[in-house]
Amino acid sequence: MAVYTDITEQELGAFLREYDIGELLSYKGIAEGTENSNFLLHTTTTSFILTLYEKRVDPGDLPFFLGLMEHLAKRGVTCPLPVERNDGTLIGEVAGRPAAIITFLEGMWPRRPTAVHCRAVGEALAKLHIAGADFGMTRPNALSLEGWKTLWAGCHERADEVEPGLVAEVEADLSAISSAWPSSLPAGVIHADLFPDNVFFLGNELSGLIDFYFACNDLLVYDVATCLNAWCFERDHAFNITKATALLAGYQSVRPLQQEEVEALPLLCRGSALRFMLTRLYDWLNGPDGAMVQKRDPLEYVRKMRFHRQIRSANEYGLVQQ
Amino acid sequence: MAVYTDITEQELGAFLREYDIGELLSYKGIAEGTENSNFLLHTTTTSFILTLYEKRVDPGDLPFFLGLMEHLAKRGVTCPLPVERNDGTLIGEVAGRPAAIITFLEGMWPRRPTAVHCRAVGEALAKLHIAGADFGMTRPNALSLEGWKTLWAGCHERADEVEPGLVAEVEADLSAISSAWPSSLPAGVIHADLFPDNVFFLGNELSGLIDFYFACNDLLVYDVATCLNAWCFERDHAFNITKATALLAGYQSVRPLQQEEVEALPLLCRGSALRFMLTRLYDWLNGPDGAMVQKRDPLEYVRKMRFHRQIRSANEYGLVQQ
Known part of the structure; x- marks a missing residue:
């Protein structure tokens, strides 16, 4: 969570002249999002989020991300809607960064998700997959097999500093x-990043999905695997099969998994755990000290890699065959 | 700027049951305030700020700070109004910290203050001094002469690491x-802390003062000295006499300075510069590395100490005798 870039009221005023969203009343940097700078704006009409895209986001990907949000919102997936500028475009520039304004979604992300939340997330994920089917743009997943190798090349020399034996373990997993x-x-x-802090609830009702800045084209069930990793482990690292059962049932209530997807699920869970371990490990070893970012422990995901390695069938996740 | 403590929606929900402010719709940690954790809440009625008081704030001082805001707001000084709990008190507890809810003030703090802002700040400061005259509580200034000595004891051994010769310079100033x-x-x-980030504007109109967590009883003109230091130097460290003239004229348009206050101003500016240098130096040398707090450079205030040391009369600040 971070605000990387502060902006002056003059810079923001100039940027907002290209929008028809009322007069600016206040803007506050908010401690959400790990990749970009986010501000909550109040105007005379309502609230908005202003995002400044920092260097990890490729500006060439922004039309995909913002276009996807627009596409999904029109198909009933509650997510922030990018606000059009007066010239009809979605992307401007503030403080030397590409920037966009999106609508503000009320709701709170669950710090301690329950099975009720997990079921709702499964349903919402399946609806997202269906609503995205006729989206006209594509973006390859930069953090799939090839991306993992690049990340690994950037941190394997020091990985054993984090845990002895980690180099051999990761290389075996990468290969397998x-x-x-x-x-x-x-x-x-x-x-591709549907962690609890990207899902808002009002009570037990899911009120929206946010942060589409890892969205891409990939295997649908890989997204399910990422959600199992993100939602169904406890703080003591124990797998919670009640939550996983609820998440999978929620997903299948909207989009039943095919037999081949079910069979692939343990492997995809291993892959997803490896992917998040690698980005965390990379940041752990290469991130700037003292930045306004909380580094996340890669070992949490090493544990998940090990857990999934001993799973023999998706039934062990609590999946009930349709 | 920092959010030190995150809170769960359950903790927040339990806390809010003691208030009559509508249903909670969202809460975001905001990157403002250096001492406490602040959240912007949206409820079904309006917006609020929730502050969790971290360890640097003495809970025994909270009735003074919150009572003062209430007192000033009633006398027309625009500042956040503490929201009463159902039992009539102002202070509760969240996540093991004392916590209060205050009204949300629209407005933006000026990243690049102009002379117009400076004049408005001077006026507002004088109004605050007049409105505070009949406030019934008192709080000594913990960061006056005695407090400086305590701070200095905690950092003088390593002060020359920051700039060679700083120990001798500070000891001479402390004594003089x-x-x-x-x-x-x-x-x-x-x-006692009226820096630009604590003063909100809508356009050129001052819309409110915030952050009363250093407020105390002390010499009124010492507050003027702190504002001169905080508002009237450029990024290249040059003193801007146009801004200072405006700030002092704004102040005197509401509360003319007495002759003795005018004569004391250069010394009080030296003292105020020393006070902020000492807290910055202390944090620079003792603050935790990697915390989500941006450390501020003590040398900026060493320069101000030197500037004020060569001032012979308040006229050099642009003060026009009334």
Whole structure:
């Protein structure tokens, strides 16, 4: 969570002249989002989020991300709606960064998710997959097999500093997962980062999904695997099969998994755990000290890699065959 | 700027049951305030700020700070109004910290203050001094002469690491300023931290003052000295006499300075510069590395100490005798 870039009221005023959203009353940097700078704006009409895209986001990807949010919102997936500028475009510039304004979604992300939340997330994920099917743009997943190798090249020399033996463990997993990775499963637009802090609730009702800045085209069930990792482990690292059962049932109530997807699920969970371990490890070893960012422990995901390695079938996740 | 403590929606929900402010719709940690954790709340009625008081704030001082805001708001000084709990009190507890809800003030703090802003701040400061005159509580200034000595004891051993010669320079100033410090000037409630990020504007109109967590009883003109230091130097460290003239004229348009206050102003500016240098130096040397707090450079205030040391009369600040 971070605000990387502060902006002056003059810079913001100039930027807002290109929008028809009322007069600016206040803006506050908010401690959400790990990649970009986010501000909550109040104007004479309502509240908005202003996002400044920092260097990790490729400006060439912004039309995909923002176009996807627009596409999904029109199909009933509650997510922030990018606000059009007076010239009809979605992207401007503030303080030398690409920037966009999106509508503000009320709701709170669950710090301690329950099975009720997990079921709702499963349903919402399946709806997202269906609503994304006719989105006209595509974006490859930069953090799939090839991306993992690049990340690993940037941190394998020091990985054993984080845990002795980690180099051998990761290299074995990279090899095993890559050679077994499926290619013929149903694919489409995935969120790819649907952690609890990207899902808002009002009480037990899911009120919206945010942060589409890892969205891409990939295997749909890989998104399910990422949600299992993000939502169904406790703070003591124990897998919570009640939550996983609820998440999978919620998903299948909207989009039943095919037999091939079910069979691939343990491998995809391993792959997803490896992917998040690698980005965390990379940041752990390479991130700037003292930045306004909380580094996240890669070892949490090493534990998940180990857990999934001993799973023999998706039934062990609590999946009930449809 | 920092959010030190995150809170769960359950903790917040339990806390809010003691208030009559509508249903909670969202809460975001905001990157404002250096001492406490602040959240912007949206409820079904309006917006509020929730502050969790972290360890640097003495809970015994909270009735003074919150009572003062209430007192000033009733006398027309625009500042956040503490929201009463159902039992009539102002202070509760969240996540093990004392916590209060205050009304949300629209407005933006000026990242690049102009002379127009400076004049408005001077006026507002004088109004605050007058409105505070009949406030019934008192709080000594913990960061006056005695407090400086305590701070200095905590960092003098390593001060020369920050700049060679700093130890001798600070000890000479501490001694000179202490022995000449005035005691018979008009005193009362002062804000004591009226930096630009604590003053909100809508356009050129001052819309409110915030952050009363250093407020105390001390010499009124000491508050003027702090504002000169905070508002009237450029980024290249040059003193801007146009801004200072405007600030002093704004102040005197509401509360003319007495002759003794005018004469004491250069010394009080030296003292105020020393006070902020010492807290910055202390944090620079003792603050935790990697905390979500941006450390501020003590040398900026060493330069201000030197500037004021060569001032012979308040006229050099642009003060026009009334």
